Amino acid sequence: MNYKTEKFNRINRASEGIILEYMKEWIDNGRPNRKPFAILSTKIPHTPKQICHHWTNKLDPRLCLSKKTPFSDNEKEYIFKWVKQHLKTSKKKVPWKVLQTKILEEFGKFRARNDIKNLWNLHRKKLDKQAKSLSSSLLLLSIYFMSQ
Numbered sequence: 001m002n003y004k005t006e007k008f009n010r011i012n013r014a015s016e017g018i019i020l021e022y023m024k025e026w027i028d029n030g031r032p033n034r035k036p037f038a039i040l041s042t043k044i045p046h047t048p049k050q051i052c053h054h055w056t057n058k059l060d061p062r063l064c065l066s067k068k069t070p071f072s073d074n075e076k077e078y079i080f081k082w083v084k085q086h087l088k089t090s091k092k093k094v095p096w097k098v099l100q101t102k103i104l105e106e107f108g109k110f111r112a113r114n115d116i117k118n119l120w121n122l123h124r125k126k127l128d129k130q131a132k133s134l135s136s137s138l139l140l141l142s143i144y145f146m147s148q
Helices: 013-028 036-040 048-059 073-089 096-107 113-146
Strands: none
Touching: 013 036, 013 048, 036 048, 048 113, 073 096, 073 113, 096 113
Protein backbone atom coordinates (compact mmCIF):
# COMPACT_ATOMS: atom_id res chain seq x y z
CA MET A 1 0.00 0.00 0.00
CA ASN A 2 1.26 3.50 -0.79
CA TYR A 3 1.60 5.21 2.58
CA LYS A 4 3.30 8.36 1.28
CA THR A 5 0.09 9.87 -0.06
CA GLU A 6 -1.68 9.14 3.24
CA LYS A 7 1.25 9.91 5.52
CA PHE A 8 -0.11 13.13 6.97
CA ASN A 9 -3.80 12.34 6.64
CA ARG A 10 -5.70 11.82 9.83
CA ILE A 11 -7.57 8.60 10.31
CA ASN A 12 -11.15 9.39 9.26
CA ARG A 13 -14.41 8.11 10.76
CA ALA A 14 -14.82 5.39 8.15
CA SER A 15 -11.36 4.04 8.93
CA GLU A 16 -12.07 4.34 12.66
CA GLY A 17 -15.18 2.23 12.13
CA ILE A 18 -13.12 -0.44 10.37
CA ILE A 19 -10.53 -0.40 13.16
CA LEU A 20 -13.18 -0.64 15.90
CA GLU A 21 -15.02 -3.47 14.16
CA TYR A 22 -11.83 -5.45 13.49
CA MET A 23 -10.39 -4.95 16.98
CA LYS A 24 -13.67 -5.99 18.64
CA GLU A 25 -13.70 -9.16 16.54
CA TRP A 26 -10.00 -9.73 17.28
CA ILE A 27 -10.55 -9.40 21.05
CA ASP A 28 -13.74 -11.51 20.99
CA ASN A 29 -11.88 -14.29 19.14
CA GLY A 30 -9.15 -14.43 21.78
CA ARG A 31 -6.55 -12.37 19.90
CA PRO A 32 -5.68 -15.09 17.38
CA ASN A 33 -2.81 -13.27 15.66
CA ARG A 34 -0.03 -11.08 16.98
CA LYS A 35 -0.20 -8.35 14.34
CA PRO A 36 -3.71 -6.93 14.13
CA PHE A 37 -2.45 -3.49 13.07
CA ALA A 38 -0.47 -4.96 10.17
CA ILE A 39 -3.62 -6.72 8.97
CA LEU A 40 -5.65 -3.53 9.37
CA SER A 41 -3.07 -1.61 7.31
CA THR A 42 -4.08 -3.75 4.32
CA LYS A 43 -7.69 -2.59 4.77
CA ILE A 44 -7.15 1.16 5.32
CA PRO A 45 -4.49 3.52 3.90
CA HIS A 46 -2.39 3.94 7.05
CA THR A 47 0.72 2.29 8.46
CA PRO A 48 0.48 -0.28 11.25
CA LYS A 49 2.24 2.21 13.53
CA GLN A 50 -0.33 4.93 12.79
CA ILE A 51 -3.19 2.53 13.42
CA CYS A 52 -1.65 1.24 16.66
CA HIS A 53 -1.08 4.79 17.88
CA HIS A 54 -4.66 5.78 17.07
CA TRP A 55 -6.04 2.68 18.81
CA THR A 56 -3.95 3.08 21.96
CA ASN A 57 -4.60 6.80 22.34
CA LYS A 58 -8.10 7.35 20.98
CA LEU A 59 -10.20 4.30 20.16
CA ASP A 60 -9.52 1.60 22.77
CA PRO A 61 -12.85 1.39 24.64
CA ARG A 62 -11.03 0.90 27.97
CA LEU A 63 -9.47 4.38 27.73
CA CYS A 64 -10.25 7.06 30.27
CA LEU A 65 -9.39 10.19 28.23
CA SER A 66 -8.25 13.31 30.08
CA LYS A 67 -10.65 15.54 28.09
CA LYS A 68 -13.59 13.72 29.64
CA THR A 69 -12.04 12.79 32.99
CA PRO A 70 -9.16 15.08 34.03
CA PHE A 71 -6.27 13.67 36.03
CA SER A 72 -6.81 13.84 39.79
CA ASP A 73 -4.15 15.47 41.96
CA ASN A 74 -3.24 12.00 43.28
CA GLU A 75 -2.76 10.67 39.74
CA LYS A 76 -0.60 13.65 38.81
CA GLU A 77 1.56 13.26 41.88
CA TYR A 78 1.91 9.52 41.25
CA ILE A 79 2.97 10.12 37.62
CA PHE A 80 5.48 12.84 38.54
CA LYS A 81 7.06 10.71 41.28
CA TRP A 82 7.14 7.59 39.13
CA VAL A 83 8.79 9.32 36.16
CA LYS A 84 11.32 11.16 38.36
CA GLN A 85 12.23 7.89 40.08
CA HIS A 86 12.60 6.14 36.73
CA LEU A 87 14.81 8.89 35.32
CA LYS A 88 16.91 8.90 38.49
CA THR A 89 17.60 5.15 38.29
CA SER A 90 17.74 4.75 34.51
CA LYS A 91 19.01 6.89 31.66
CA LYS A 92 16.69 5.08 29.25
CA LYS A 93 13.44 6.41 27.83
CA VAL A 94 10.42 6.39 30.10
CA PRO A 95 8.38 3.20 29.49
CA TRP A 96 5.00 4.90 29.13
CA LYS A 97 3.24 1.58 28.55
CA VAL A 98 4.48 0.33 31.93
CA LEU A 99 3.37 3.54 33.64
CA GLN A 100 -0.03 3.24 31.93
CA THR A 101 -0.42 -0.22 33.51
CA LYS A 102 0.74 1.04 36.93
CA ILE A 103 -1.88 3.81 36.83
CA LEU A 104 -4.56 1.25 35.95
CA GLU A 105 -3.50 -0.90 38.93
CA GLU A 106 -3.27 2.04 41.32
CA PHE A 107 -6.29 4.14 40.28
CA GLY A 108 -8.44 1.83 38.14
CA LYS A 109 -8.19 4.18 35.15
CA PHE A 110 -6.72 3.14 31.81
CA ARG A 111 -5.18 6.42 30.65
CA ALA A 112 -3.98 7.14 27.11
CA ARG A 113 -0.19 7.10 26.85
CA ASN A 114 -0.25 10.45 25.06
CA ASP A 115 -2.26 12.00 27.90
CA ILE A 116 0.30 10.72 30.42
CA LYS A 117 3.24 11.97 28.31
CA ASN A 118 1.57 15.36 27.76
CA LEU A 119 0.96 15.76 31.49
CA TRP A 120 4.59 14.93 32.30
CA ASN A 121 5.98 17.22 29.58
CA LEU A 122 3.86 20.15 30.76
CA HIS A 123 5.08 19.55 34.32
CA ARG A 124 8.71 19.30 33.16
CA LYS A 125 8.45 22.54 31.16
CA LYS A 126 6.94 24.28 34.18
CA LEU A 127 9.84 23.08 36.36
CA ASP A 128 12.40 24.18 33.75
CA LYS A 129 10.80 27.63 33.56
CA GLN A 130 10.86 27.96 37.37
CA ALA A 131 14.52 26.87 37.46
CA LYS A 132 15.48 29.45 34.81
CA SER A 133 13.59 32.16 36.67
CA LEU A 134 15.30 31.24 39.93
CA SER A 135 18.76 31.18 38.37
CA SER A 136 18.11 34.60 36.76
CA SER A 137 17.04 36.00 40.12
CA LEU A 138 20.12 34.57 41.83
CA LEU A 139 22.36 36.03 39.13
CA LEU A 140 20.79 39.47 39.56
CA LEU A 141 21.19 39.25 43.33
CA SER A 142 24.83 38.25 43.06
CA ILE A 143 25.51 41.14 40.63
CA TYR A 144 23.74 43.53 42.99
CA PHE A 145 25.72 42.43 46.05
CA MET A 146 29.00 42.40 44.16
CA SER A 147 28.47 46.02 43.18
CA GLN A 148 27.91 47.07 46.82
